[in-house]
Amino acid sequence: MGWFGEVGRALGHLLVVMLGTATLVFAVLRLTGDPAMMIAPPGATVDDLAAIRRELGLDRSISVQYVEFLRRLAVGDLAESFRYRRPALEIVIERAGATVQLALAAQLLAIVVAIPLGVIAAVRRDSWLDGAVTGFATLGQSLPHFWLGLMAIVVFAVYLGWLPTSGRGGWLHLVLPASTLSFYSMASLTRLMRSSVLEVLGSDYIRTARAKGLSAGRVLCKHALKNALIPVVTLAGLQLGVLLSGAVIVETVFAWPGIGRLIVEAIHTRDYPLVQAGVVLMALLFVVVNQGVDYCYRWLDPRVAEGRR
Amino acid sequence: MNRSRLRWVTTLGALVLLVWLVTTGTAPAAELVAAKGTDVTSFDPGINPTPDAQQVITMIYDTLIQRDDNMQLKPGLAVSWRNVEPLTWQIKVRSGLKFHNGEPFDARSVKFTLERLSTPGDKAGGHVMFSSFGGIERVDAVDLSTVNIKTKRPDPLLPARLAQTFGAQMIPAEYTGRVGYPGLAKNPVGTGPYKLVQWLKDDRAILEANKDYWGGAPAIERVVWRIIPDDLARVAALQAGEAHVIVRVPPDQVPAIEKRGGLRVERVLGNVTNVFVVCGIRKDTGPLSDKRMRQAIAYAIDQKSIVDNLFRGLAAPLGQGAPSTDFGFNPAIKPYPYDPAKAKALLAELGYKGEEVLLRSASGYIVNDVAVVNATTEMLRKVGINARAEIVDIQTRLAMIKNGNVTGLLLVNPQGTNFDTDGVVWRLMSPGGILAVHWPGSDPGQEFYRLMDEARYGLDPKKRLQNYYRAAEIFADELPWVPVFQDVATFGVSGTVKNFKPRPDWLVLPQRLGL
Numbered sequence: 001m002g003w004f005g006e007v008g009r010a011l012g013h014l015l016v017v018m019l020g021t022a023t024l025v026f027a028v029l030r031l032t033g034d035p036a037m038m039i040a041p042p043g044a045t046v047d048d049l050a051a052i053r054r055e056l057g058l059d060r061s062i063s064v065q066y067v068e069f070l071r072r073l074a075v076g077d078l079a080e081s082f083r084y085r086r087p088a089l090e091i092v093i094e095r096a097g098a099t100v101q102l103a104l105a106a107q108l109l110a111i112v113v114a115i116p117l118g119v120i121a122a123v124r125r126d127s128w129l130d131g132a133v134t135g136f137a138t139l140g141q142s143l144p145h146f147w148l149g150l151m152a153i154v155v156f157a158v159y160l161g162w163l164p165t166s167g168r169g170g171w172l173h174l175v176l177p178a179s180t181l182s183f184y185s186m187a188s189l190t191r192l193m194r195s196s197v198l199e200v201l202g203s204d205y206i207r208t209a210r211a212k213g214l215s216a217g218r219v220l221c222k223h224a225l226k227n228a229l230i231p232v233v234t235l236a237g238l239q240l241g242v243l244l245s246g247a248v249i250v251e252t253v254f255a256w257p258g259i260g261r262l263i264v265e266a267i268h269t270r271d272y273p274l275v276q277a278g279v280v281l282m283a284l285l286f287v288v289v290n291q292g293v294d295y296c297y298r299w300l301d302p303r304v305a306e307g308r309r
Numbered sequence: 310m311n312r313s314r315l316r317w318v319t320t321l322g323a324l325v326l327l328v329w330l331v332t333t334g335t336a337p338a339a340e341l342v343a344a345k346g347t348d349v350t351s352f353d354p355g356i357n358p359t360p361d362a363q364q365v366i367t368m369i370y371d372t373l374i375q376r377d378d379n380m381q382l383k384p385g386l387a388v389s390w391r392n393v394e395p396l397t398w399q400i401k402v403r404s405g406l407k408f409h410n411g412e413p414f415d416a417r418s419v420k421f422t423l424e425r426l427s428t429p430g431d432k433a434g435g436h437v438m439f440s441s442f443g444g445i446e447r448v449d450a451v452d453l454s455t456v457n458i459k460t461k462r463p464d465p466l467l468p469a470r471l472a473q474t475f476g477a478q479m480i481p482a483e484y485t486g487r488v489g490y491p492g493l494a495k496n497p498v499g500t501g502p503y504k505l506v507q508w509l510k511d512d513r514a515i516l517e518a519n520k521d522y523w524g525g526a527p528a529i530e531r532v533v534w535r536i537i538p539d540d541l542a543r544v545a546a547l548q549a550g551e552a553h554v555i556v557r558v559p560p561d562q563v564p565a566i567e568k569r570g571g572l573r574v575e576r577v578l579g580n581v582t583n584v585f586v587v588c589g590i591r592k593d594t595g596p597l598s599d600k601r602m603r604q605a606i607a608y609a610i611d612q613k614s615i616v617d618n619l620f621r622g623l624a625a626p627l628g629q630g631a632p633s634t635d636f637g638f639n640p641a642i643k644p645y646p647y648d649p650a651k652a653k654a655l656l657a658e659l660g661y662k663g664e665e666v667l668l669r670s671a672s673g674y675i676v677n678d679v680a681v682v683n684a685t686t687e688m689l690r691k692v693g694i695n696a697r698a699e700i701v702d703i704q705t706r707l708a709m710i711k712n713g714n715v716t717g718l719l720l721v722n723p724q725g726t727n728f729d730t731d732g733v734v735w736r737l738m739s740p741g742g743i744l745a746v747h748w749p750g751s752d753p754g755q756e757f758y759r760l761m762d763e764a765r766y767g768l769d770p771k772k773r774l775q776n777y778y779r780a781a782e783i784f785a786d787e788l789p790w791v792p793v794f795q796d797v798a799t800f801g802v803s804g805t806v807k808n809f810k811p812r813p814d815w816l817v818l819p820q821r822l823g824l
Contacts, residue, residue, distance in 0.1 A: 033707050040437055045741050048440040055431035083350045085435050085494065094510065153545045165545040166537050168512050255537040257512035265347070265511075265538075 014287050021283040025276050026069055030062060035082050035270035056082055069276070078280065079273040081266075088277035092259060096281065098168055099251070099258035103243040105174050106181035111236055114186050115229075118193020123220065125198065133190060140187025145246070149180040149253035166255035177254040181247060185239045192235055196228040237293030241286040340531035341806070341819055343554040344543050348511050348536045352497035353490050354478035355426065355436025361556070363474040365514050365534055367816060369409075370478030370499030373400060373419065373471045378810045380580075380634055380728045382468055386414065386479055386500060386523075390471075392768055395463045396446075400456045400471075406523050408481040410498045416450035421482035423448045423458065434490030438476040441726070463766045465773060469727035474814065502527050502820035511536050518820075527820035547572060547801045553824070554806060554817055558799040559676070560621040571804040575811040579798035580634040580725040582627055582733065583675060584790040585668065585685070588709055589716035591749045597666065597716055601659040603788040606666075606718070607645035608652035609692040610685055616794055619677050619684065623799055627792040629781045630723075630734040634813040637730030637764070637777030642785045644792065652692040663695045667717035670698075671706045675722045681793065682720055713746035718791065728814075730777045735761045738789065748789035757783050 036052040053059045057068070072079060078089045121133035156176060157165040164173050200206060201224055209219045248260030259278055266274035349362040354370050375385035386402055393399045406414040425433045426442035445467075447459040460467065471477050478499065485493045497505050502524060503516035514534045518527040535552060537543040540559040546552040548569055558566060558574050566572050585606075587597050596602045612626035628644035631637055666689065670682040682698045689696035701709075709719050721744075726732035737744040738751040739761065750757045760780040764773040784790075798815050807823035 037707060040440070045440055045736075046743065047741065048437075051429055051431065051439065052437065055435065083356075085351055085353070085356060085491065091510070150539075150541050150545075153542055158545050158548045161549060165549045165551055166539075166542045167535055167546075167551075168509075253539050253542055255512070255535065255539070255542060257509060257536075261511060261538070 010291055014284075014291075017283060017287050018280060022069075022073055022276065022280055023066075025279045026066060026272075029270075029272050029275055032267065033270055034058075035272060038269045038271075039082055073280075078277040081274040081277075082271045083266075083269055084271075084274070088271075088273040089281070091274060092262065092277045092281050095257060095259045095262050096285070098256060099244060099247050099260060100285075102174070102177055102181060102247050102250070102256060102258060103240060105178035106243055107185060107236060107240050109178055110182040110186035110189055110239075111232075113182075114189035115193055115232065117190045118232075119197055119220070119225070119228075121190070121194040122197035122201065123216075130194075133194070137187040137190045137194075140183045140190075143183065145180055145184070145249045146253055148183055149177070149250055152176045152180055153253070166253075168256055177250050177256050180254070181243060181250045184246070185236075185243060188239070189232060189236060193228065193232050196231050197224060200224045200228045234293065234297055237296065238290065240293070241289045244282060244285055244289070340533055341529045341554070341822060341824060342533045342535060342552045343556070343817055343819070344535040344537045344546050344552040345556040346536070346538050346540075346543065349508075349514065351494045352505065352508070353434065353436070353494035354480065355430075355434060355438055355476045355490075356494075364556070364816060365505075365516070366478060367474050367501070368503040368516055368532070368819065369497050369501045369505055370480065371501050372474070372477045373402065373479065374468050376472055376728070376814065378812055380813055382472055385472070386419075387471070390468050393457070395768060396460050398458045398460070398464070398467050399451075400458065402454050402456065403523060404454045406500055407521070408484065408498050408500050409504050409519060410481070410484055412481045412483050412498070414479065414481070414500050415453040416456045417453070418479050418482050419456045420448045420450045421485070422479050423456075425480075426476065436476065436490075441470050441473065441475070441477070463768050465764075465766070465768050465770070466727060466729055466731060469729055469732070473727050474816065475726060503532060506531075522820070524820065528823045529819050532819045544801060547803065550803070552801075553803040554809070555801040556815060556817065558623075558801045560619075560623045560799075563621060563623065563799075566801050573802050573804065575800045575802050575809055576623060576797050577811040577813055578625055578633055579796040579815065580632050580728065580733075580813050581722050581796040582630070582632045582724075582792065583624075583681070583720065583722045583794050583796065584627070584630070584792045585718035586710070586721050586744055586747065586790050587788065588719055588747050589713060590747050590789065591713055592716075595666075595716045596659065596661055596664050597718075599659050600787055601655045602661065603791060604645070604786075605652040605655040605659075605661075605692065606689060606694070607788055607791050608648045608655065609689050609694065610645070610791065610793065611647040611688055612644055612794060613647065615681060615684055619680050620794070620797075623797045624794040625797065627795045628785055629792060630738075630784050630790060631730040631777075631781065632725055632733065632795050635725050635728050635730055635733060637774060637781070639778045639781035641778070642781055649692045656693060661694070663693075666694055666696045668696055668698050668720070669701050669706070669709065669717055670720040671702065672700050674706070675720065678720055685793070710743060711746065720793075722796070730780070731761070731765055734780075734784070735765060739765075744790075748787070750783065750787050750789060757787075 035056065036049040039052055040049055057065065080086060081088045081091055084091055117133050121130045124130050153165050153176065156163045163175050167173055206219060206224055209223050247258055248264055251258040251261040263275055263278035266278060345361045345364060347361040349365045354366050371386050373385050373387040374382050374390065377383045387400045388403055389401045391399055402416060402419060408414055423442065423445060426436060426438045427445035429439050430436045444460050444462065444464055445458055446461045449457045451457055458467065480493060481498050484498050502519055502522045504519050505514065506517050507515040516532045518530045520526045537546055543555045544558065544562045544566060547555045563574050566574050587603055590598050616622060616624045616626060626644040628642050629639060668682050668686050670678045672679050679700055686696045686698040709715050723733050723737055736742055739745060745751055752758060757780055760776040764776040767773050798811055798813055800811050802809050805824055808821055
């Protein structure tokens with residue numbers, strides 16, 4: 001497939017995902033309730049609510065609303081937020097930076113910790129060290145983010161006073177939310193790294209390297225590690241997309257002004273345009289990140305690209 | 310894999326991240342930091358219906374009339390207000406005042422603001438205040454310090470409306486005319502004690518003192534309102550010394566705050582009630598249509614136990630529709646006592662045959678809502694009522710509110726809008742009100758309707774109070790809503806904060822505080 005063909009295929013894929021996501025979010029939102037009730041102040045009467053619905057265009061049929069939504073989406077206009085009275089996409093884009101920053105920091109931390117832990121566990125297989133690392137990985141995959149986040153706040157911010165409790169400020173503010181968010185991903189990367197190193201260490205070419213008389217450290221660093229990393233790099237890339245959505249809870253606990261928290265709040269207040277813009281942008285980020293990972297991976301391991309041709 | 314490529318990618322990634330991390334801002338010092346759960350949605354006062362949003366708006370803008378700590382009306386931008394004719398209120402405003410941008414504040418500003426609010430929102434910048442101000446027919450600026458407000462019907466509540474923090478703030482006519490409502494929302498200009506310096510949505514709003522404030526320059530020069538949605542994280546910010554004041558303390562966190570030196574919890578009865586609306590009385594859909602059944606339920610509910618065990622005392626028993634903070638609350642009416650024997654006797658008298666009574670609530674809509682519904686269900690079962698708790702989604706909750714054909718009890722928490730019984734009971738129960746479909750007692754022709762309607766349009770405060778007292782008696786006897794408890798407004802406060810006074814309207818007024 002030529003370059004143009006590849007780009008065309010990627011764009012087609014993107015379009016299908018975006019249209020599907022947009023339609024789904026449009027439909028599901030209409031089942032959640034009446035935005036006018038959330039916008040009106042406590043004193044509003046039935047007539048006031050009807051006036052608000054009229055103003056927001058919610059008095060028209062769903063099909064008319066949907067066609068209008070698609071027409072605007074086609075030109076990149078995701079309408080005005082019901083509550084903020086500003087373009088929804090503009091609000092979402094303002095917030096995207098905070099979420100991407102958090103997700104990137106969490107993933108970087110996960111990789112930096114998971115790779116050495118996984119290697120140690122594999123090299124010292126069945127030792128107490130292996131047990132400790134595997135135990136940590138199991139724990140990391142089972143602890144919910146909100147509990148972990150609150151415990152981290154209580155211990156490191158309230159009792160020890162080392163770090164701020166919440167909010168977005170200097171880089172110290174990033175430590176607790178990024179660590180909390182990274183925990184799950186760190187655990188799964190550690191497990192994968194461990195099994196990947198174990199698999200590579202058992203392969204023929206490693207036995208050959210050992211037979212040549214190379215030291216254990218040299219066999220590991222020079223021959224085993226780079227091949228063991230391939231699945232880990234792939235998973236790390238794919239997880240970045242998952243982290244973007246996983247940030248929702250961490251953003252709420254740590255008062256991090258990101259896109260996840262914005263969407264949750266918008267769902268609570270039935271701010272349809274804002275939820276639509278947020279989900280569509282998230283989907284776009286997700287597809288772009290996955291596509292990017294795909295290209296990076298093929299660049300790093302040319303066999304994949306060869307295989308596709 | 311090509312190792313140099315891998316190294317190149319990781320180095321570049323790490324560098325980008327490092328630059329990003331280092332370039333994020335740092336926290337300023339020497340200021341009051343306060344924290345609340347949700348942010349302002351817009352700095353246009355007309356489109357901010359949530360209590361948390363009012364907080365910052367009231368620091369930037371002023372209302373004509375204000376409320377003191379006991380919620381009594383007091384002069385704000387207006388120095389006096391009186392009825393010159395049944396349909397005309399005359400307001401005298403302070404002279405020589407200026408908005409933050411230097412534009413004079415005078416009768417023209419009042420006329421501009423009130424004409425906007427009395428025009429339907431879709432024709433006036435999308436405001437949502439028409440329900441409060443749609444009764445105004447005309448606003449005349451007699452001279453620079455006098456405004457005559459003509460209403461369509463006599464309106465005893467106009468001063469209360471002008472004092473409401475839901476959107477009654479005065480905005481500058483010339484500036485708004487120039488930049489439009491979106492411009493005002495982006496760069497707010499008011500007459501208030503603080504000016505907005507920076508807003509990072511859902512993170513913080515930074516305000517600095519207006520040194521020329523007509524009420525005197527605030528002692529605290531800089532205020533940071535942080536947004537911390539999680540209750541425990543907000544408490545942690547107070548405990549860690551990052552916030553001086555936090556709004557809303559979850560009841561279970563009060564001991565943790567109070568046992569820590571230098572922190573305290575300030576509390577006062579708030580203007581929010583928590584009640585079970587009895588749905589379907591009008592349609593005679595089951596035993597709930599009989600008032601004795603509703604009374605039996607009221608006797609079966611141990612309000613004190615709910616207040617003590619679920620709210621650790623941070624709530625108060627309630628016996629009528631209006632909260633104790635509101636004009637028209639009848640102090641002679643006590644909450645139904647917990648009396649299971651009386652409840653059983655009433656059930657026997659009405660011939661209750663064990664029909665199912667559903668108690669419904671959404672989850673997470675009201676503090677401890679699920680626990681309140683479960684506890685109440687058990688209390689009703691104890692006296693022999695076949696009660697069942699059901700947690701419903703918001704959509705079903707809404708459908709119950711609007712649909713007169715359903716039967717059952719629905720937990721809701723009406724909030725007063727103007728510290729008058731009209732703003733809670735009658736706005737919901739008057740014909741056209743959101744809860745009017747369930748109870749025929751509020752229909753025209755009924756005594757309750759007459760009393761409330763007269764109070765809405767009567768200008769004699771004594772007569773209005775009498776009407777409200779009598780209406781509250783009917784309400785407590787008929788029980789269209791079974792009251793459960795009244796909220797307590799709670800604030801976590803650092804010992805370094807001086808002059809803090811908790812208010813039933815949940816407002817923190819930094820201009821009165823010291824550090």
